[in-house]
Amino acid sequence: MEVCGPPSSNNGSKHRPLTPFRFIRGLICLVVFLSTAFMFLVYFGPVVSVMLRVFSIHYSRKATSFLFALWLSLWPFLFEKINETKVVFSGETVPAKERVLLIANHRTEVDWMYLWDLALRKGCLGCIKYILKSSLMKLPILGWGFHILEFISVERKWEVDEPIMRKMLSTFTDPRDPLWLAVFPEGTDFTEQKCKKSQKFAAENGFPILKNVLLPKTKGFCACLEALRGSFDAVYDVTIAYKNQCPFFLDNVFGVDPSEVHIHVRRIPVEEIPASESEASAWLMETFQLKDQLLSDFVARGHFPHQGTEGELSTLKGLVNFIVVIALTGIFTFVTFFSSKWFKIYIGLAGAYLASATYFNVQLVPLLSFVKAMLDCKKTKK
Template sequence: MGFLGNIIRGILNFTYVILSSCCACVFFMFPPLVMIRPFSKTLYYKINNKVAGSWFRYLIFQTQVVNQTTVKLHGSEQLKPNESVILMMNHPSEIDWLYSWVLANRVGSTSCIKVILKDQIKYVPGIGWGCDNLDFVYLTRHWEFDEQHIQYKMELYTETHTKPWLVIFPEGTDFDKDKQLKSWAFSEKNGHPKFNNVLLPRHKGLHACIEPLRTHQNLDAIYDITIGYESKPTIFTCMIGTNPTVNIDIKRIPISEVPKEEDALQKWIYNLYDKKDKLLQQFKDNGNQFPSPYIIPKVGLDVYFFSILWYTFMIMAFYLMSQHTLLLYYFIAVVLFFISSSRFKSLREFRGLQLPQHTKKQ
């Protein structure tokens, strides 16, 4: 497919992702929000997680089938079903989170994914609203608020009997040379280690995630996930279908082996990232290949089934809206509600998306 064809393909893919996520929020997540959540948060989140899990399988379909991205899993036997875990990932690109669904789907945990995200994502139509409905964790980079907000979300997972697969990027942002230089400067100034293939990890956010879950016995393990690419992908290359091969190294760390004290956790994560840095150097020196054996996971029938289901639903939804004005008005009204929810703190507080003290200072 030529350059123009790739551009058209990218536009179509992006449009479908936005529209399908909007429809998921409007037709499948909004009704439980008003009819079920006031009476049962647990049932509400169970429904939303199932809806999201089916849509996440479309992302797997898009990645592995449509884009034909080769995913190599090193240590996949360490993935365990029915666990509450934190996926601690390095951050070499802006699409690393995408592969958390591939990992989760290996053990039937696709519906359990939760991600810690930048606050700006909540404004993205469809995707941001869905992340809100699933209680993903938006961070403002104001620690006095973020710390309490993280704890609030972790306690909410326990309260609603959710066993999360929580994705966290301790580096805080994706890796590039400019950020590496800033990371080195910070490390030199503060006496921290310097790494060549990762940025200095931040331990406070990880600690804030671990302890509320550990306290309520809702955390079984941390997965130390290391991602290596042949070339750095972007959202653009993802949409036009030119993703490179992705290599994912998986190590399971039982929560009993993770320090409880914050200072000890800082040393622990620095040591872990030192090993991760060396592993990535091996990856580069070995021709973009981790040293351990790997498997290339097959795409399951569930991925095909739910992808076809979502394509069919999208066609039906927009056809019905074109034929029934009331349905179209409903769609517009709910879209306006979600836009308002992303922008007005009073509505976010009313919905329980954040507590008043979590609101970012103006």
Template sequence: MPIVKIIERFLKALEAHVDLFFKSARYALGSIIMFGVAPEYFGLWLVWRGVSLMLPHWVFQWGDDKLYSLYQRMVLFFFETCTRLEVVLYGDAFDVLKKRESVLYLGNHQSTVDWIVADMVSLRCGSLGHLRYVMKDTLQLIPLYGFYFHVHGCIYVKRGKFSQSKMISSLDYLKNPKIPTWLVVFPEGTRYYPGHPKVIEKSEKYARDHNIQVLKHHLVPKVKGTWLVTEHLHEKIDAIYDVSAFYEGSVNEEGIRGNAPQLIGLLMGKCKKIHIHIRRIPMSEVPKEEEALKTWLHNLYIEKDALAENFFSKDKETRASVQTRLGGRPHSLGLWSTLSSFLVFTAITVPALCTKFGRQLYLQLLVYGTLGGYGWLALRSVC
């Protein structure tokens, strides 16, 4: 073999290893910082909670939303800015960017990073701090954040043991007209994950048994949580944002759909482009009765299924031309919109960990804050 080819192979292998090293370093650094700043974030929240105790609760929520936005911008610094992820928007996206309203965000569910898509959309709409999620009860176990999510306005629900009264109690808090809200619901309940075909088969069987259309790219949506939100916040919410996210690279060369990139994969830059389609539906068009909403929601997912076929088609040319055919337009964030938050948390963390007092306070906030949060959630029995 000529020496030139040997050198070329060596350089390509070296380049691949260097690229993997930097991606792995980005994942490690990002994970350490995003979870590592939890005590500092919790400390900032405690200070604000103390300062705002004698103020109206909407004032506390205003400050809390600012803190939440600060943290989530840092999340996007790692997941979007550092990975150089290209975000392409479709549908009503550029119209909703101009609006400032309370919304029910209905998203398709296929990845552990679908919540970050909500970050991407809401930041571009100037509403990042207003994000609140209907989320699985097991997320209560995340140290510090598990407690914080609830006080921020997120709603925990138990799969299989859904408590309607407790969800209504949480929704009542969000009725306050002075608390803007983006309430995120994933009606499918769990992820559409080709790697776990039994979940998909169960959904398809349910559709056949109930004589409704089988979905090709989604699970049959569950209506209970969505109905409670629309019923109790119908006057508060301005519109539903029907959001469909499609991660490029989910379909292989043979045209077979695989698993969407998960948290580690996205952070390591394995997904270069994400397509986000947004459809704005005024609340006046949304049924209030549960059975009518159930039919409406399934019809909505039939439409989402048809849209998804453009991105998951077996035909390579169909997938390659989707951006042009559907009028997708890239929309990038300014560097400062995410870098600023990273610098703020760096400025708080580095000096604190360089002093004995700072390290002691960090550990105390981590340990006692976590235990206190667990105790509070258990006593309140929030779901």
């Protein structure tokens, strides 16, 4: 068995065949997700990112977390209830609603989506934020959502990314704001070719040779830890493995893969992680060595240790959430096309704002903070 086989494993076959039923159901799911995302963004996005934010970042984030958690909940419902993917949690049972830095291995393009299954169970779905490559911000509609949810986009060039990251991280220091900041220290998804390149670099530079993960890049992790150490409760070390083949985005949409997702969680109190950058970097390297061994054990045994730390999602709650999202989308669609022309104008303006704010990465500053900054600037000039 493999932690996550390449596309050619199992003769390229999927866990379930792509039948006409699954194909049609997948297209319906995709239309539902995109239409609900669009309506939620254009009707709620300007409210939470402009109208509320000019008065309070804290209350803007609370509203964003609540409203968009409704939409994000559709994905775990798809994975676990519609596609019937078995999600197995193991390791430690972590408390609800902590402020954490979450580090995970990166097996495939949809790892980050399965973190929503854990965040939903801990009441933190709407406050999970990712550090992700900037090209994903250009995705139609979804890129707007990433901006509203304040994901941090990077070019994967530290000299370019460092000032952007530190500026964004400085806005996340309020301990009243719930926060799950998710980082994939490998910087890219795992492939055999990338693994060989990583192993060659490790051998040439005296780093450990890893088989199931790539060498972690430490600078982004250390920057997050330095900026937010005072407000974090813990670091969650999350290890993800799949049986028997890595899923891709469309596999999830059409429900053909994966059969099982295994998620191992280890909680480390933030005070146990070294403060200096060199020691924190060494700690991260050791953590990925443990992660590599954990994945090797998974290959041998077929599971992580200490399974069953989280229960199943409630089907009833999932259905109620789905009905609420569909009902709101239906109302928004009706007033857009069959009501006053002012709703059409609002949609146009909201879309223009979201597109431009995402493209230029604009996050508004509360009015009082802006006035205070202007007064401080004048005092400095005097």
